[in-house]
Amino acid sequence: MPLEGSQLGWRYADGPWLFNDFSIALNPGEVVGLVGPSGSGKTSLGRLLSGYMKPITGKVILSGDELHKGSCHPVQMIFQHPERAVNPRWRLSKTVTEGWSPDEALLEALGIQKHWLQRYPNELSGGELQRCCIARALGPETKFLIADEMTTMLDAITQAQIWHTMLDIVHTRQIGLLVISHDHALVNKICGRTVNFA
Amino acid sequence: MPLLEVNKLSISFVQYVKGSVQQRITVVDELDFAINEGEIVAVVGASGSGKSLLAHAIMGILPKNVETTGSILYGGELLDEKLLRRHRGREIALVPQSISFLDPLMRVGKQLHTRADGEVQDKERDSLFERFQLGKHVARLFPFQLSGGMARKVLVSTAALGRTRLIIADEPTPGMHPDDVAEALGRFKQLAEGGCAVLFITHDIEAALRIADKVAVFYAGEAIELAAADDFKGQGERLRHPYTKALWRALPQNGFEPITGTQPARSSDVQGCLFAARCSSYAEDCKTKRPESREVRGGMVRCLHAT
Numbered sequence A: 001m002p003l004e005g006s007q008l009g010w011r012y013a014d015g016p017w018l019f020n021d022f023s024i025a026l027n028p029g030e031v032v033g034l035v036g037p038s039g040s041g042k043t044s045l046g047r048l049l050s051g052y053m054k055p056i057t058g059k060v061i062l063s064g065d066e067l068h069k070g071s072c073h074p075v076q077m078i079f080q081h082p083e084r085a086v087n088p089r090w091r092l093s094k095t096v097t098e099g100w101s102p103d104e105a106l107l108e109a110l111g112i113q114k115h116w117l118q119r120y121p122n123e124l125s126g127g128e129l130q131r132c133c134i135a136r137a138l139g140p141e142t143k144f145l146i147a148d149e150m151t152t153m154l155d156a157i158t159q160a161q162i163w164h165t166m167l168d169i170v171h172t173r174q175i176g177l178l179v180i181s182h183d184h185a186l187v188n189k190i191c192g193r194t195v196n197f198a
Numbered sequence B: 001m002p003l004l005e006v007n008k009l010s011i012s013f014v015q016y017v018k019g020s021v022q023q024r025i026t027v028v029d030e031l032d033f034a035i036n037e038g039e040i041v042a043v044v045g046a047s048g049s050g051k052s053l054l055a056h057a058i059m060g061i062l063p064k065n066v067e068t069t070g071s072i073l074y075g076g077e078l079l080d081e082k083l084l085r086r087h088r089g090r091e092i093a094l095v096p097q098s099i100s101f102l103d104p105l106m107r108v109g110k111q112l113h114t115r116a117d118g119e120v121q122d123k124e125r126d127s128l129f130e131r132f133q134l135g136k137h138v139a140r141l142f143p144f145q146l147s148g149g150m151a152r153k154v155l156v157s158t159a160a161l162g163r164t165r166l167i168i169a170d171e172p173t174p175g176m177h178p179d180d181v182a183e184a185l186g187r188f189k190q191l192a193e194g195g196c197a198v199l200f201i202t203h204d205i206e207a208a209l210r211i212a213d214k215v216a217v218f219y220a221g222e223a224i225e226l227a228a229a230d231d232f233k234g235q236g237e238r239l240r241h242p243y244t245k246a247l248w249r250a251l252p253q254n255g256f257e258p259i260t261g262t263q264p265a266r267s268s269d270v271q272g273c274l275f276a277a278r279c280s281s282y283a284e285d286c287k288t289k290r291p292e293s294r295e296v297r298g299g300m301v302r303c304l305h306a307t
C-alpha cells in the first residue's frame, strides 16, 4: 500500500502558500528523492506526510485509509539536527526506547555502542546521535520513513556508513523512504527516482 | 611571513570520571600550521575531531577549564588577550557555528555594527544583506526571529567586510541553500583575492574544495594531512593519509564506500597511530608508534607508511 499525499496545500498563518495542490505517492520499498529550493516547504511536506501537522488542504492517505494518529505512527521522520529531536535531559537509552525496544541486531547494524545509551545527548557526536534517532524511528510498525537532510551535518564517511545501513534495512523490510536533500550527488546515488519540488 | 602561525598547539581539559577521579583529556595534539595573506585554508574532519576548538583557541574564547600549550602568532606577534582585544571583531572576525553567539536581546542590525564601523562599513553591510536577499527588516529582528538559513547569512555578513584581514569561519554553510552557499563562498574568495586570509572549518569536503588553496584534515584532534586542494582528484591517488583517501572515496560522487568504525573519542586512549584500528595500510609498528608529522610530496602527513 502506498503512502499518498493528495492535493496537499500548506502555508503559515496568512502567509503565501508554500505549496498547493501538490500530490506525491511513495511505494513500499521504494527510495525517492525530493529536491527543491530552501524555503519551498520540503520540511513542511515531510511533516504533513508523517502526521506531525495536518494539511490545510488535501489529504494524506495510507493503506487506503486516512491516517489516524496513534502512539507509533507508521510514517516516521528523521531530522537534520538530531540534537533538537531528542530530549536533552534524557539518557539515550530512554530516547531510543521511546516507541519500542530496538533489538541488539539493529543497534549493531547501526553501529550504536552500548555505552552511548548511558549518556546524555550533549555527550555524543552528531553522527552518534543521529544513529540513535534512526533506531528510534525503525519500530516494527514503521512502514515509511522521511529523511529530511538526515546526513547534511555529517562527514562523508559517517554519511556513507549511515546510508548503507539505512538502505539495507529499508530494502529488507520493504520500507518506503523519502530522501529530502539538497545534495544532488547523494540523491542520484541512492534514489530510484526524484521528485522536483518547486 | 604567514599572517597566522600556529605552533605546537595542544588543547586539553580535565574531566571528572566516576566522582572525583580526574583525567586530563587532550583534544588537539601538537598542531602546527600557517596561513598566508590571500590564502584560503580549509580544515575538514568529522565532528569531534577538534576543528571548532581550533577556531575558539585562535579567537581566545575557549572555556576557562581548558588548558592550551604552544603558541599562536598573528603577523609575527604573539596573539594574546591584548592583541585579540585590539583585533577581534575588526581585523580578525569569526563566523560562528551557531546563532547562540549572537546576543539574544539585541536587534541584529545593532549588534552587527561595531564601534569601529563608519559609514563605509555600514554601506558595505547593506549591500551584503542585499546580495544575500536579506530584506532591510532583518536588521530590526532579534536573533530568535531568524530562520536557520537567514541566521547563517547574517553570521556570514558579520565577518565578510573589507576591513577584515583574517576570517575564521566555523561551519558557515550547512543547512544553507546551495545558491547561498555559492554566494558565501564567493564572498570569501573575493576577500581572499583582496589579501584576506580565510580559515574555513567544515565537515563538507566538497564545499571546502570549491574555494580552498590548501586543506588540513583533522582526525581525533590531530592534523593528519595538509594537502593542496588539487590533490583531491580521481581516486585520491595523490592524497597521502589513508584517512584522507577514505574520506574522499566516501563521497557519493566518488564511490560512496565507507570504511568501518569511528574515530577514537580521546587520543589518550590510543597508543600508536590514532587511525590504526581502521587503516587498510596498517602494519605492525602502527600499533606502538605515534606518527610524527613529516613532509611528503610537498604536503604534510602523519603516517608512518605514507609515500
Ligand code: SF4
Residues within 6 Å of the ligand: B241, B242, B243, B273, B274, B275, B276, B277, B279, B280, B281, B282, B283, B286, B291, B302, B303, B304, B305, B306
Ligand atoms: S601510521 Fe599505520 S595505521 Fe596509521 S595511517 Fe599510517 S599506515 Fe595507517
